[in-house]
Amino acid sequence: MRIAIVTGSGTYRLPGLGAAPTVEVGTRFGSVPATFGPVAGEHELVHLARHRDGHELVSHQVTHRANVEALRVLEVDAVLAVTVCGACEPDAELGGLVVFDDLHFLANRLADGSPCTLHDEPGAPGRGHWVFDGPFSPELRRALLRGAADAGLAVRDGGVYGHVDGPRFNTRAEIRSLRAAGVTAVSQTAGPETVLCGEAGIPYALLGFQTDYANGVRDEPTPVETLVSLIAASSERFAAVLEAAIPHVVADPPAPVGTQLTWD
Template identity: 60%
Template sequence: MRVGIITGSGSYVLPHVADGVPGRVVTRFGTAELTRGTFAGVDVVYVSRHLPGHRLLSSQVRHRANIVALAEAGVDAIVAVTICGSLDASLPPGALVVFDDLYFPSNRLPDGSICTLHDDPGASGRGHWIFDLPFSQPLREALLTGARSAGYAARDGGCYAHTDGPRFNTRAELRALMQIGVKAVSQTAGPEIVLSGEAGVPYALLGFITDYANGINPDDPTPVDELARLLDASGDIVADVLAATLPRIPPAGLGPVGTRLSWD
């Protein structure tokens, strides 16, 4: 089995990757930077969304290139991590959540174009991704078990909302998201979820809460220095959870999420 790993802010290098070989891959959607190696005894292909030094802001991440490069590298699944702001007072900074639903109605890439791999009229395989819930349940279960094994409690389920960055959200925007049941927000994972679904690669998302989003807990807002501290701490915690998760991913029964209505 080969697993794709995507990390975001605070996790720019995946530690303890044996025989890691970094390289650039040219896709029809641009260049992706991958590291191939072994992590926790599993064959992995690793992507840092923002690149070391946070070179790419959320509005500059190359989502289509990253997902196509991982698919072409032959990954059987993608496990991704995002740091996020909590919209639920019972989900405090430092908490983990394994999401089970998505709010991303704009379905847009950072440049404003539609989030899809099907941008060429008449191309083979063009079509619609049809699903109930967007995340792979076997991958979700592996993340939940892996987190517990690594000594961390993780919330089982919750709706993730993708919002466009790089600015953070206003209180009014967040109140609207709370009304529809969103539990946490960040600025990067929405396109990955959609593109992985179109590519037929099962995907799961682990959230690391770094702050209460704007106005969610007005009596105890998260100071910027605390947010920065948790960003720094997230790298080690994420690595621990991933190391416990990857060996638990079941190779049997792991398949694409939903179905694709396509025209060839």
């Protein structure tokens, strides 16, 4: 089994892969740097950092289609993704973990305004629609929840991930509308990733770490110093959950989410 870990702000290398060489994976959407290493015996781990080393790419520059196409080229069997995020609920605990079970991404657009899809060529094999109930893999969600428990960390089971455009943060009015739609927490990268992995038939699950309260959620805004401190702390917390979750992924391999309604 080949398991991919996709990380975001604050996590650019994984423990155990720090000395691993970076390999450029070529795709029709451009090349993507990735690192590889063994995990759980005969299985392999692939790490992809959305923002690349040194946070080279800010949120609107992340190469989502190339990233997911690289995972497909590499024949990845599962993706465990993480994101730091802003809490939309006033009673949320900063530093708390969430394994999301639903997605709010109404625009379904990439940062350049183009549709968020791998189906960009008329008549191409596999073109069609991704049909699903929930967008995240049940098996991988269970693996993350069990991994958090094994690591001794509290985690929320379920929540709506809200994708927002960056790189700026959101206004109070924007957050009010998202809260009315039931969004639990927001960040700027995982919406396209979820959709594209679904289209590619790659099982995907998302773990969030709440670093701040989104604008207007509380009377007083979260100090920037708190946000920065918690982003720094997220890497260790994510690593603990992911390390503990991987054996559960191996023990309960995931199936692709939903159905591909194609026109071949």
